[in-house]
Amino acid sequence: MRATTIHGPYDVRLSEVPDPKIDGPTDAVVRVVASCICGSDLWPYRGENKITPGSRIGHEFVGIVEAVGADVRTVKPGDFVICPFVVSDGTCPHCLAGYQSACQNLVGLGSSRADGGQGEYVKLPYADGTLVATPELPDDSLVPSLLTLSDVMGTGWHAARAARVKQGDTVVVVGDGAVGLCGVLAASRMGAARVVAMSRHEPRQKLALEFGATDIISERGDAGRDAVLELTGGVGADAVLECVGTGQAMTTAFDVARAGATVGFVGVPHGVDVPIRTMFSRNVALAGGMAPTRAYIPELMADVLAGEINPGLVFDSQLPLAEVAEGYKAMHERRAIKVLLRP
Amino acid sequence: MRATTIHGPYDVRLSEVPDPKIDGPTDAVVRVVASCICGSDLWPYRGENKITPGSRIGHEFVGIVEAVGADVRTVKPGDFVICPFVVSDGTCPHCLAGYQSACQNLVGLGSSRADGGQGEYVKLPYADGTLVATPELPDDSLVPSLLTLSDVMGTGWHAARAARVKQGDTVVVVGDGAVGLCGVLAASRMGAARVVAMSRHEPRQKLALEFGATDIISERGDAGRDAVLELTGGVGADAVLECVGTGQAMTTAFDVARAGATVGFVGVPHGVDVPIRTMFSRNVALAGGMAPTRAYIPELMADVLAGEINPGLVFDSQLPLAEVAEGYKAMHERRAIKVLLRP
Incomplete structure (x- = not known):
């Protein structure tokens, strides 16, 4: 599959990477429907944060569940899901208190344990603690707004x-x-x-x-x-x-x-x-601090699906994933507020 | 009358100062029943805060109202009153929101506009915005606890x-x-x-x-x-x-x-x-931050009068006002948690 990788300042590429597969009982593999570029992705892009050349990047996406591990209960293949910008186990004291971004087993997207969001597929652990499924497949016009629930x-x-x-x-x-x-x-x-x-x-x-x-x-x-x-x-x-x-x-x-x-x-x-x-x-x-967006997705998703809020308007640019490098450039140069990427 | 003055590091004295009198329509003069020494009084005492030699000191006291200005409505001569550690007008937006310690017309006790608390009498402006009267004269045994509502x-x-x-x-x-x-x-x-x-x-x-x-x-x-x-x-x-x-x-x-x-x-x-x-x-x-103790006095006073709380136990030393210098010394040397002074 193809996924975005970062190689140095101002150098992001769409690269061929290994296909993801279920390794553990709480894993999920999600086919990305839409992802986007975050203001905080610009820190490594500009060379202001240290990077490992070739590492994955991106932490906001929505998609369709492709496969799940044996213990996953709350999402199933075919579900449309929103993924918060960090992976949380959903069971530790901080998750239970609604501070999933301080999870005792926090996993970053684009790390060794979870794929980056700006790719064709994402594998991640703790599917139940992380992903939230919509009640039914949403209309494509709602995808941008649902995608903002991932982070912004x-x-x-x-x-x-x-x-x-x-x-x-x-x-x-x-x-x-x-x-x-x-x-x-x-x-x-x-x-x-x-x-x-x-x-x-x-x-x-x-x-x-x-x-x-x-x-x-x-x-x-x-x-x-x-x-x-x-x-x-x-x-x-x-x-x-x-x-x-x-x-x-x-x-x-x-x-x-x-x-x-x-x-x-x-x-x-x-x-x-x-x-x-x-x-x-x-x-x-x-x-x-770092938002526990997982905690807010149910309430905000209901608002989006009911047409009460339309945060997807923050996307003033939409590009195919193949043009991810141009997306970074546009945000860096402030030509775009936020760029949505479709694989 | 006599009041405590500070002259330099480790030098506080009980001095003869002019008797206070009502100058403005919102003033009150209160005869001090009890005052005390605050941990924060130790900063100037130790020379860690700048002082004007001879200036008054002390910002916690309770007493009996002696006289009030023409516009004062909520306290009257003879009332037992608790005075918060700062004087507030009670009418500005911050006072109305319950943050009297950020009053737009804040006056410190022991400043040019209000006497220090460690004296025989205290004159202060904004009596209505500052003082809180007990429903009736309290038993003397409750004085220490009522005094703590001033600050600690x-x-x-x-x-x-x-x-x-x-x-x-x-x-x-x-x-x-x-x-x-x-x-x-x-x-x-x-x-x-x-x-x-x-x-x-x-x-x-x-x-x-x-x-x-x-x-x-x-x-x-x-x-x-x-x-x-x-x-x-x-x-x-x-x-x-x-x-x-x-x-x-x-x-x-x-x-x-x-x-x-x-x-x-x-x-x-x-x-x-x-x-x-x-x-x-x-x-x-x-x-x-700096506590708006004025806001809490009604609720805490009710608790003290009902015997629900006994914060006056923090006073492990009681001295006549004449021995105020020894009181400072005892607190500075941590021989006392908090010293109560009786004129």
Whole structure:
């Protein structure tokens, strides 16, 4: 079969790799219907994370179950399944508490124990603890939205949950990548009265508005903070979603949070110093982390299937898997928000 | 009148100062019935915080209202009142949201606008936004417990609230000062099934057990962490109260928190680096800060008056105000957990 491999900075290829097969009783092999490229895939792509040349990449996909091991109970061949961006056993104390991304037996996709998502097939362990099947085969038009539940929509949802967004809140979303945009959708879906998207890219602003943003702030840094404070009568936001992971984004997030607010963060932290004295003096909390998207798939899947949310709009580019290298290039150059790949 | 003043490291004195009087319509003058020395008073005492020689000190007291300004509505001369450790206007958006310690017009006790608590009288602005009167004059035996609502009991309560302690939880309390001990009491009162006090001082261990601790861990650092993990089957605590404010205490707090837990912190941070990568990978949140004790006084006062809680046990020393210097010395040398002063 063919799967995406990474060989060095700016060098991803579609390569011939061995066909997957069931090895253990909890394994599943899934035929990929759609996968996509994540903002976090760009870290190794840009050479900012260490890689092993030739290793698999990609951690978001949906597909049809091809085969399962003897002990698998909740999915069967022919099922359409959504796969969270990490594999979890579903039985350890952290999984049982709904924090599957901290599973005691966590397995990464694209590791030695599970294939990467950007390929024709994916074999993974712990099928029951990981995959979620739709009640029936979904219409193809729903595939993009279901695919976002693998990562970006679940991650945006997690940011809003971590920030404790509630009915009537004023929410600020820092970051206009796919996760930030899904954060706007999540905050809106949770009943926020005002959702302020900080974005300076016109197509992303437009999508933010479509996802329920009530205000757009295109300024950054101190000017961005001042704009939020002006919007909120000098008080600040009830909840802030930090969907970038940089020091500047975190600073802005704390700057616009009102006393007693929570900053929900989901961007992988790179060079972030947490302003502990500000947290102390203003009682601003910091919560979040690697999203347990597995926990949110059932609820969000129901919303997608009912047509209540359409997070698949974050895909502004669709390519055949054979053009995966162009997909990375387009996202790296910010020509695309998020690229969907069809094998 | 006489009030405590600080003149330099290890130099506090009881000095003659001008009598207070009502200047503004929201002022109150309170005759102090009891005050006390706070762990945070030791920072300037030890010369670790900058001071103005001769300035007033002390921010915890209870007393009888002597006089009020024309606009004061909720307290009247003769009332017994509890004063939170900061003065808040009670009307700004942060006060209305229950974060009085972030009041837009915050006034510190012992500042140019409000007297310090360790004196015979205290004049302060914003009487309605700050003071809480008991329904009737309390029995003198309840004075120590009511005094703790000024700061330490409210602060321990805040740590537990921030850490989201709930019925049945396993809670670890880092720090065995008066605040940590009150944190033990708070977690127990909130229904925690297991309250683990990290303490290596025998009298404090004893008080922790009296306050509801189910387990005592006397080890610190890695050994302390290992002991908690052993107690919790390798999983960690559902909630952690960080009641010290040092880097080591914060490290221990994160080390013993399970995935999805919250570290509630109330110690003024000194040299704390927040482990953002750990927070991310394990979804451990950090919440808390300067406690809005004003918000908790009504509920905790009812508990004290009903005999449900007895936080006044944290006072293991009582001195006349004239011996305030000895009180500081005893706390600095850790001969006393907390010193109560009677004018």
